[in-house]
Amino acid sequence: MTISRRKLITSGLATAAGVAGLTAADRIARRYGLIPPDSGTVYGPGETLTYAAQRLITRHTLAREFPRSKISEKPFGNSLAPPNETFKKLQAGGFADWRLVVDGMVNHPLSLSLADLHQMPAHSQITEVVCEEGWSYVAEWIGTPLYNVLNEADLHPETLYIVYRTIEPNLWGSIDMADAFHPQTFLTLGMNNGDLPVGFGGPLRLRVPRQLGYKSLKFVTQITATDSMKKFGKGLGSVDPEYGYSWYAGI
Amino acid sequence: MTTTPRHTALVRVTHWLTVIAFLALLVTGAELVISHPRFYWGETGNVNMRPLFSLPLPTSRDTINNGYGSAMPDQNGWSRYLHFESAWVLVLTGAVYGIASLLNGHFRRDLVPEPGQRTLGAHFQRIAQYLHRKPPAADESSTYNVLQRSAYLIVIFVLFPLVIWTGLALSPAFNSAFPFFVDVLGGRQSARTLHFFVSWALFFFLVIHVAMIAISGFWSRTRAMITGRAASVPAPIPTPIEERP
Numbered sequence: 001m002t003i004s005r006r007k008l009i010t011s012g013l014a015t016a017a018g019v020a021g022l023t024a025a026d027r028i029a030r031r032y033g034l035i036p037p038d039s040g041t042v043y044g045p046g047e048t049l050t051y052a053a054q055r056l057i058t059r060h061t062l063a064r065e066f067p068r069s070k071i072s073e074k075p076f077g078n079s080l081a082p083p084n085e086t087f088k089k090l091q092a093g094g095f096a097d098w099r100l101v102v103d104g105m106v107n108h109p110l111s112l113s114l115a116d117l118h119q120m121p122a123h124s125q126i127t128e129v130v131c132e133e134g135w136s137y138v139a140e141w142i143g144t145p146l147y148n149v150l151n152e153a154d155l156h157p158e159t160l161y162i163v164y165r166t167i168e169p170n171l172w173g174s175i176d177m178a179d180a181f182h183p184q185t186f187l188t189l190g191m192n193n194g195d196l197p198v199g200f201g202g203p204l205r206l207r208v209p210r211q212l213g214y215k216s217l218k219f220v221t222q223i224t225a226t227d228s229m230k231k232f233g234k235g236l237g238s239v240d241p242e243y244g245y246s247w248y249a250g251i
Numbered sequence: 252m253t254t255t256p257r258h259t260a261l262v263r264v265t266h267w268l269t270v271i272a273f274l275a276l277l278v279t280g281a282e283l284v285i286s287h288p289r290f291y292w293g294e295t296g297n298v299n300m301r302p303l304f305s306l307p308l309p310t311s312r313d314t315i316n317n318g319y320g321s322a323m324p325d326q327n328g329w330s331r332y333l334h335f336e337s338a339w340v341l342v343l344t345g346a347v348y349g350i351a352s353l354l355n356g357h358f359r360r361d362l363v364p365e366p367g368q369r370t371l372g373a374h375f376q377r378i379a380q381y382l383h384r385k386p387p388a389a390d391e392s393s394t395y396n397v398l399q400r401s402a403y404l405i406v407i408f409v410l411f412p413l414v415i416w417t418g419l420a421l422s423p424a425f426n427s428a429f430p431f432f433v434d435v436l437g438g439r440q441s442a443r444t445l446h447f448f449v450s451w452a453l454f455f456f457l458v459i460h461v462a463m464i465a466i467s468g469f470w471s472r473t474r475a476m477i478t479g480r481a482a483s484v485p486a487p488i489p490t491p492i493e494e495r496p
Binding site: 058 | 283284286287289294295296297298299300312313314327328329331332333335336337338339421422423424425426427428430433434439440443
């Protein structure tokens, strides 16, 4: 097979342009925070494309909200692992001693009780919980947007992620700033006009309605501002990639 | 043996990339279904609600008890990662193929049925030829017959766009930007059910496609899709058994 000089030059130029294009794309993606923390595997290219594409079109968009008539009569909550001793003790005290600690890259570290959170401006949203298995339900969620707490804690400007931890030491996650300051990202205290039941994450659940249900962790106890996920767990952004699930779940 | 040009390099490369991506989507999609093999209509659906239908499969999650003792291993993690990565390969490959084929006339020349063939009758006639195992009227070694053309057009312009649409309608983030994508389908669970059925339609196409290739000469057809050239004589048509000496 003979390769003409023209073909050689054309393919050489095309390859060079491709490499330069990819390098430029990578630089732009890093600069605008479009690369997810779990991008280091064979699935990295797909995850990065999904996350970057969705961040470009969804930075400020709102999850669909529904009329009250669409609220599911029988919402479904996954069965919970048996609660640990700390949780049982707090539950016995009516969660009066439950604390949400806010720390990391903040000027004013906080330790908030549920009563403190109830004092903050309350919002409600009727949104769908979407499980990665395929099922879903619609409920009304009442709470205070996470940005109220973040603003009170006064974040350092270089913060890139908000890490949230729960009463279960091995259950934690993180979201980027677009979701952290999103008006529908709630520290949720109530559901369907009542207190948030334990089965649905009570007394305190972080709702992230533009992502799958597994990002809306139950029993939240701590919020940490950081500019890098390297120091947390295996550095993949949340515990999910350590079990093989993607960090970003906007799908 | 003389050969004639059959498939362009663009068609061959995008064909095989689509094969790889589609098979990965099929396997991972099946894996995702068995974590909740119940399907609903409307916006919401869960085990507290009556399904439209339910597949009596062993499942990978304990939320569904279909009567099988031991649950299937949960493979959703890598299946989800691979499903979406393959979807990107499929969409980008499809975009390259679609744009190039519009520009270079591939759709117009090779896929739109020829004038005089754009009737149902022409389709039935070609089906009858298949059923009676008659050799085609014209040499089909360098072109597609009317059934192939219509089937490929439906796959390219109806089924793949539908499977991509119904898939995107399952993304809560995408829906926040383009809510009508899911709303016009009747809700999230309707979109999931439709995604499942369109996937089956694509799977049926795959089965028939491979069966037709097997009948008309598996290796010669596959070789043509790899090398781009086909034997210029039509592949031999098997004689019906009762007519054999």
